[in-house]
Amino acid sequence: MPQTYRLDKNAIHCRWNRDLPPALTIDPGDTVIFETPEITRGQITRESTSEALKTLEFALIHQISGPVAIRGAEPGDTLVVEILDVKPKAWGYTFVLPGFNLLTDDPAFQEPFLMTWDLSEGTKAEFKPGIVVPLQPFCGVMGVAPGEPGEHNTVPPRRVGGNIDIRQLVAGSTLWLPIEAPGALFSCGDVHGNQGDGEVCGTGIEMESLVTLRFDLRKGENLPELRFQMSGRMTDAWNSAGWYCTTAHGPDLWQNTQQAIRYMIDWLKREHGLTDHEAFALCSVACDLKISEVVDAPNWIVTAAMPLGVFVG
């Protein structure tokens, strides 16, 4: 008989480590409701200003919920994670931290920036008057312990997941993770109320959340890297009003991505009166990033696509 467990917000850790004791052990088929914490361990509150970023202890990021051990899970198996529900809390924040974003060398982004969001309406949130972002909450971090012993930083994504920031992993999607450590040792957190592809300014709408996931095992599948399935439309909530798109061409997809975002920032400043930081933040919480062209050497194209549905004023 499948069980439902609740993991409270004290069951947290801050590094991946296959030798951490499980906060909970479950059977395949069981469901867990995670009270996921805010990622900085309370260094940012609803009353914080940009000043808080100047003393931010980055080593405390990410605070995540878990680990959950799954009985019978062995290296080579696949952990099936059904995303049943991700509930936004009452408020969130977005920051631009110099040195941790897509445009670290740009003069416009050498100062810290912090904004907070009122999320109490539950389905959408005002960025500033005239600009509204729908809420499409998902876990920025979902993953299992790497097989290699020792502590592993939570920032870079890995084949076993972690800080993957795949904004399509909303309720209704299913994630498949390759297992490297006995018991799998799943953790999650860093929930974003919304985020654009790539989370370009370094943060989405960061918030606490209540996350409900159901787990299962597929034995001996030897999945090479995580994959997932979405049900329904890719970007349903803001898909109907059209998109404004900038493009950047060149031989390096990374530099093209930077340049396409710079063009989008320019447009948001000129057409919608945003500041550099506001524009970067809106890209990070709302903008799609597509690889449009990748075979016609020497130039590839990256497209940044802003859903026009966010402009309601």
Added chain:
Amino acid sequence: MPQTYRLDKNAIHCRWNRDLPPALTIDPGDTVIFETPEITRGQITRESTSEALKTLEFALIHQISGPVAIRGAEPGDTLVVEILDVKPKAWGYTFVLPGFNLLTDDPAFQEPFLMTWDLSEGTKAEFKPGIVVPLQPFCGVMGVAPGEPGEHNTVPPRRVGGNIDIRQLVAGSTLWLPIEAPGALFSCGDVHGNQGDGEVCGTGIEMESLVTLRFDLRKGENLPELRFQMSGRMTDAWNSAGWYCTTAHGPDLWQNTQQAIRYMIDWLKREHGLTDHEAFALCSVACDLKISEVVDAPNWIVTAAMPLGVFVG
């Protein structure tokens, strides 16, 4: 009074060159119906087999329609291209040419592969029994002459457009091109009945077409690189049945893109019984490519997303 012109399929050229005589000269506000040719100058016909690729004269690619001069267009102006209609013809083809695709070094793709499509139904086309792709036709090539004198190959995309392969540029979208040469000298062609992001196997559904575009000018805007606006949903035609997604992580977006496509090919072979070449071709005509993660050094994530709506069997 705005005019409508028709440019027949003999008005073609094969290189960008600011000194080509215009096939047509129009005023801002005018509309042109282009009879766009197949890109290889007839080297591939409906009866061709993979053998035709072994002697393909690549230097004849791309055959494109134009150039069209716009009165009053000067360097620094923006050419506004409204995409009014793109009509598919009765058949098309997709090929994998060794050395010209995203996976040029992979052992599976060292032999040429050619398939043809029956497009006569007009709204969708059968890939093979059980797999149907909706038609969302757009011009793979739209651009104006580069400012630098001389001949320029049509293969790489440039800031003034060209072989941009942006699959969202369907009817209803508007493209803005920076102008570098007096008169702008616009050309188009390489129409794809459908294509996935990145056209990964090197071709979409290649076909002749009837393309209707309306032109306008914005003076002295100094647009740094082409951009565009889409009306309506990004991927409406096949968005409702869900998506199967592979991901690849690592420090190089280009290698991640290759790897995500390799994973998708593996899945299409195992789950849907496709051959390597069929799977590569289906990715090239149907698969989305998203940059999911680009700030959490040292690893970025590229996601390849296959719309499940194509599997009808």
